[in-house]
Amino acid sequence: xxxxLLFIGVMSGSSLDGIDVALTEIxxxxxxxxxxxxxxxxxxxxxxxxxxxxxxxxxxxxSALMENKLARLYAxxxxxxxxxxxxxxxxxxxxxxxxxxxxxxxxxxxxxxxTIQLGNNALLTELTNITVVGDFRTRxxxxxxxxxxxxxxxxxxxFFSPHKNRAIxxxxxxANISYLAKTGETIGFxxxxxxxxxxxxxxxxxxxxxxxxxxxxxxxxTQPVLLASMLSDSxxxxxxxxxxxxxxxxxxxxxxxxxxxxxKPEDVARTLVELTSITICKAIAQYCPNxxxxxxCGGGAHNQLLKDTIQSSLQIPLLTTDVLGVAVDWxxxxxxxxxxxxxxxxxxxxxxxxxxxxxxxxxxxxxPN
Numbered sequence: 001x002x003x004x005l006l007f008i009g010v011m012s013g014s015s016l017d018g019i020d021v022a023l024t025e026i027x028x029x030x031x032x033x034x035x036x037x038x039x040x041x042x043x044x045x046x047x048x049x050x051x052x053x054x055x056x057x058x059x060x061x062x063s064a065l066m067e068n069k070l071a072r073l074y075a076x077x078x079x080x081x082x083x084x085x086x087x088x089x090x091x092x093x094x095x096x097x098x099x100x101x102x103x104x105x106x107x108x109x110x111x112x113x114x115t116i117q118l119g120n121n122a123l124l125t126e127l128t129n130i131t132v133v134g135d136f137r138t139r140x141x142x143x144x145x146x147x148x149x150x151x152x153x154x155x156x157x158x159f160f161s162p163h164k165n166r167a168i169x170x171x172x173x174x175a176n177i178s179y180l181a182k183t184g185e186t187i188g189f190x191x192x193x194x195x196x197x198x199x200x201x202x203x204x205x206x207x208x209x210x211x212x213x214x215x216x217x218x219x220x221x222t223q224p225v226l227l228a229s230m231l232s233d234s235x236x237x238x239x240x241x242x243x244x245x246x247x248x249x250x251x252x253x254x255x256x257x258x259x260x261x262x263x264k265p266e267d268v269a270r271t272l273v274e275l276t277s278i279t280i281c282k283a284i285a286q287y288c289p290n291x292x293x294x295x296x297c298g299g300g301a302h303n304q305l306l307k308d309t310i311q312s313s314l315q316i317p318l319l320t321t322d323v324l325g326v327a328v329d330w331x332x333x334x335x336x337x338x339x340x341x342x343x344x345x346x347x348x349x350x351x352x353x354x355x356x357x358x359x360x361x362x363x364x365x366x367x368p369n
Contacts, residue, residue, distance in 0.1 A: 003027050008081070008130070009337030010074050010097040012119075014173025014245055015195055015299060016046045017209060021077045022333035023085060026341050031158050033330050037081035039073060052102045052118070053246050063102070063118060070100055071120040075127035089129040089369075096340030096364075097121055097134045098332075104245040106146035114138075115147045125367045133340035135365040140350045145357030148243035152178035152188030152354040153342075154335035159324050160186075164292040167284055168321065170331065171195065171300025174245060175280055178354070179288040187287065188354035189240035192279035193249045194300050198272040200251055205265040214273060214305025220266030222274045229257045230275050240287060241356035276300070277309040284314070297321040301328040339364060 004027040011020045018040040025032045041049070052063055074097060082089065099117030106113045121134040137147030155168045155178040168178040173196035178188040195210065202211045211217050233253075235244055258268070284291060294316050300306055301320050311318050320328050342349035343364035350361050 004030065005093040005341070006087075006091055007093050007337035007340050008078055008095045009333040009335065009340070010078065010095055011333040011336055012041075012070070012074075012098065012100045013332060014101060015199060016041060016049055016100075016173070017299070019073060019077045020330060020333040021081050022330045022337060023081055023087075024334050024337035026338060031334065031338055033326055033334050035081060035085050036327075036330050036333070037077055037084065038329075039077040039080070041073075045069065045073075049100060049102065053250070063116075067118045067120040068123060070118055071123040071127065074119065074124050078124075078128050078130070092130045094131040094133050094340045094344055094366075095124065095128065096136075096336035096338070096343075097124060097132055098136065098336050099134055101245060104148065104243065104247055106141055106148070106243060112141065112144075115141060121365070121367045125369055129369055131344075131369045132367040133343045133364045134367070136336070136339055136343075136349075136363045139361050139363050140355050140357050143350075143357040143359060143361050145350060145352065145355035146241060146243045147355065149176045149178070149188045149190060149354055150339065150350065150363070151176065151332060151335045152186055153349050153351050154338045155188070156180055156186045156351070157338065158326065158334075159295070159321070161293075165288070165290050167288045167291045167294045169280060169284075169294060169296050171276070171280075171296060171298040171303075171306070172332070173199070174249070175276060175298075175300070176243075177280065177283055177288070179291070185353045186351055187240055188351065189283070189287070190243045190245075191283040192236055192244070193272070193276055194298065195276075195303070196246065196249055197254055198269060198276070200254070201265070201269055201272060205269075210299070211269060211303070214303045216266055217269035217273050218305045220264060220268070220270030223263055223267050223271045226257060226261070226263065226268065226271050227274055227278075229259075230271075231278065236279055236282075241354055243355075273303075273306050273309055276306060277313065280310060281313040291316065293319065295319050295321050295324060297326070297328040297331040299329070
């Protein structure tokens with residue numbers, strides 16, 4: 001068996017913007033993204049996915065049909081990347097496919113909950129002729145964890161330094177933080193909203209998918225009463241391990257905090273940027289002691305206003321994962337390529353300190369070609 005193998009990571013995250021595909025070279029001490037491909041979701045598909053986050057008539061059939069649609073889109077993206085690189089399917093060891101999360105309820109009171117990621121992995125195998133590894137989260141939940149976040153184990157493997165305490169801050173739809181202490185346990189958790197609420201607000205008022213560079217939000221002013229109301233949510237006071245998603249941080253959550261007050265739309269946008277910044281910075285201060293370096297990744301790393309707002313609260317210069325060898329847009333896709341490798345090698349890939357599981361587990365289900 002060659003020392004370096006090719007894996008493909010497929011990630012479609014909570015921002016619902018589309019599909020990230022990363023062709024990744026992986027060996028025992030090396031993980032390098034060598035090619036990428038992005039396939040945007042059609043607007044109608046995004047709206048259908050949003051509706052599946054909540055109960056509706058005939059949602060089981062709608063979900064099953066959506067799984068097939070997603071598998072075909074995943075396959076289109078993978079096959080396009082292979083054609084771009086002139087690669088044959090048999091040159092790829094496996095695809096690690098996250099799937100599209102539509103529900104994330106790891107805890108229901110004191111009972112074990114569930115998480116649902118749509119994506120027909122059996123069909124994806126048929127359409128690509130490549131072994132697919134998916135369903136990474138449910139084993140961790142079965143072991144008493146939250147099934148999230150899963151990327152801290154990848155962050156530790158790829159970004160760890162024996163000389164520096166590093167925090168990796170991924171700002172996607174949700175913001176999550178991995179603390180890679182040079183000694184002791186690596187921890188990880190969702191700090192709160194990333195781009196999700198802001199993107200919703202921008203779509204509602206500007207008809208755009210996101211606020212490029214934060215230019216619109218920059219024209220507004222933070223509203224202290226609204227900010228205090230949002231920060232009062234009990235989630236932010238919870239200690240790690242913890243995870244969240246659109247089940248909590250959705251349009252109704254924002255409407256409830258807006259109440260009967262009338263705010264300028266740009267002021268709400270600016271306040272949402274402040275919310276993301278504060279929840280990230282407070283979490284770093286509380287749970288990442290003696291941090292030496294902070295690296296951003298995810299779509300939020302492109303929002304200059306958000307970066308400036310975070311930086312204004314920190315004494316440490318913000319960097320991006322680009323300088324560590326993985327571009328900000330491809331960290332999560334690369335993580336699921338790495339997770340597929342872990343599964344095939346029967347190696348553990350959860351961190352109990354991040355997910356709350358009772359122990360280390362091999363994650364994922366394999367759909368052999």
